[in-house]
Amino acid sequence: MTLSIVILAAGLGKRMHSAEPKVLHRLAGSSLLEHVVHTAEKLKPQALPIIIYGHQGELVRHRLADLNVSWVLQNQQLGTGHAVQQALPTLPKSGQVLVLYGDVPLITLETLKNLIANTPENSLGIVTAELPDPAGFGRIIRNTKNQITAIIEEKDASEKQRDINEINTGIYLIPAALLHQWLPTLTNTNAQQEFYLTDLISIAVAEKISIVSIQPKHFEEILGVNNRLQLACLERFYQQQIAEKLMLQGVTLRDPHRFDVRGDVSIGQDVVIDINVILEGHVSIGNGCSIGPNTVLRNVVIGENTEIKANSFIDGAEIAESCSIGPFARIRPGTILASKSHIGNFVEIKNSMIGTASKISHLSYIGDSEIGNQVNIGAGTITCNYDGVNKHKTTIGDNVFVGSNTELIAPVTIGEGATIGAGSTITRNAPAHQLTVCRASQRSIDNWQRPKKKEKEQ
Ligand code: UD1
Numbered sequence: 001m002t003l004s005i006v007i008l009a010a011g012l013g014k015r016m017h018s019a020e021p022k023v024l025h026r027l028a029g030s031s032l033l034e035h036v037v038h039t040a041e042k043l044k045p046q047a048l049p050i051i052i053y054g055h056q057g058e059l060v061r062h063r064l065a066d067l068n069v070s071w072v073l074q075n076q077q078l079g080t081g082h083a084v085q086q087a088l089p090t091l092p093k094s095g096q097v098l099v100l101y102g103d104v105p106l107i108t109l110e111t112l113k114n115l116i117a118n119t120p121e122n123s124l125g126i127v128t129a130e131l132p133d134p135a136g137f138g139r140i141i142r143n144t145k146n147q148i149t150a151i152i153e154e155k156d157a158s159e160k161q162r163d164i165n166e167i168n169t170g171i172y173l174i175p176a177a178l179l180h181q182w183l184p185t186l187t188n189t190n191a192q193q194e195f196y197l198t199d200l201i202s203i204a205v206a207e208k209i210s211i212v213s214i215q216p217k218h219f220e221e222i223l224g225v226n227n228r229l230q231l232a233c234l235e236r237f238y239q240q241q242i243a244e245k246l247m248l249q250g251v252t253l254r255d256p257h258r259f260d261v262r263g264d265v266s267i268g269q270d271v272v273i274d275i276n277v278i279l280e281g282h283v284s285i286g287n288g289c290s291i292g293p294n295t296v297l298r299n300v301v302i303g304e305n306t307e308i309k310a311n312s313f314i315d316g317a318e319i320a321e322s323c324s325i326g327p328f329a330r331i332r333p334g335t336i337l338a339s340k341s342h343i344g345n346f347v348e349i350k351n352s353m354i355g356t357a358s359k360i361s362h363l364s365y366i367g368d369s370e371i372g373n374q375v376n377i378g379a380g381t382i383t384c385n386y387d388g389v390n391k392h393k394t395t396i397g398d399n400v401f402v403g404s405n406t407e408l409i410a411p412v413t414i415g416e417g418a419t420i421g422a423g424s425t426i427t428r429n430a431p432a433h434q435l436t437v438c439r440a441s442q443r444s445i446d447n448w449q450r451p452k453k454k455e456k457e458q
């Protein structure tokens with residue numbers, strides 16, 4: 001059975017009060033529309049999902065150019081029925097068409113699979129939900145046999161119909177052949193003078209096409225984002241779901257309300273995560289690690305039993321097992337730390353490899369460097385990797401000891417086992433196993449007088 005997917009995203013989003021189109025607003029690090037597209041892709045439709053775009057559409061297309069979708073313009077927003085109609089020339093004549101909304105970000109794969117599994121080929125499937133407060137939604141009208149007979153928009157509903165708690169989520173699975181037949185017949189004689197997609201339900205009833213409905217596990221899945229309050233509520237729901245899942249898998253979260261995931265994470269057992277931790281992009285944390293408070297990990301892989309201490313910012317790094325990082329460490333893209341490395345406070349590392357059991361404990365900048373095993377980098381060491389135009393490499397062999405406050409002017413190589421005297425400015429390669437020191441020698445001046453302040457006149 002051919003599955004096609006149409007995602008409606010042409011609406012205005014006025015209530016966001018934003019210069020940004022609504023579907024570009026972010027939830028858990030991705031735009032609303034990306035959430036929907038990524039879930040849709042997992043259903044493996046035959047053709048690319050079709051996005052109906054309109055309001056500020058070029059900006060949406062431009063910003064989400066990486067999405068693997070086809071874009072179909074709806075010039076004027078004349079209603080949900082009109083929106084789907086724009087896709088007709090692109091849609092196959094057979095199979096089923098799944099309709100999703102670009103501003104309903106949390107619809108789950110599970111619910112969509114359930115809809116597909118329960119909707120026979122020639123039937124119409126609808127996702128409905130029971131809401132404590134159904135205000136604003138189309139209500140599901142059922143007959144005495146509990147069969148769906150219509151969807152009535154709130155603005156068109158009688159007072160009695162408004163008391164119905166079962167609502168239309170707007171997510172449907174519709175035979176493509178019927179869409180081709182029915183959409184051109186829709187009219188806009190209703191309170192909003194729009195072409196309602198929901199009118200297909202009454203047409204189906206009149207033509208004796210069976211209608212099935214399923215409900216999501218959590219109603220939050222089907223909630224749309226119309227304003228920033230709703231966006232925040234859905235964000236919290238999403239975060240709570242992830243936090244619960246992780247805790248049940250053996251992760252200790254000191255406070256699940258102060259933990260945010262903005263990407264895909266995989267976290268081992270007995271990992272302890274303190275408060276205000278943000279995980280972004282692809283993050284993988286091995287068994288037994290601990291992550292200190294106020295830490296951001298973005299695109300990071302961390303081996304087992306590594307400790308990240310408070311207030312560290314780690315981006316684009318591979319960190320092996322049994323390392324100790326922070327507090328206040330900043331690790332930037334392209335960094336690889338071998339096992340047992342120790343990175344202390346106010347250390348910045350960029351695009352560098354640090355060998356096993358090496359220590360950079362305090363106040364250093366290490367950029368574009370390759371550092372061997374069991375190296376000790378003293379406090380305040382700077383690799384001067386940038387000459388204003390080009391970046392250059394620093395290479396440091398195994399067992400090197402770099403004294404505090406050293407500048408290593410790249411390109412430069414420090415041989416294995418070398419010692420660099422504190423306060424040196426190293427401009428040439430330092431040989432292995434020798435002490436290299438490059439600083440002005442100390443002298444003391446006899447009879448030197450410290451200048452005196454003039455006494456102030458009273
Ligand atoms: C629609 C349903 C309502 C349902 C609700 C669920 C209709 C007539 N009503 O109402 O039964 O309870 O969704 O949220 O379908 N859109 C377009 N082009 C348009 C109009 C809308 O792309 O011309 C898109 C919007 O961007 C949005 C979605 O369709 O993503 C829903 O539109 P919206 O105006 O919010 O529909 P509702 O009136 O809420």
Ligand code: CA
Nearest residue numbers: 103224225226
């Ligand atoms: Ca809506």
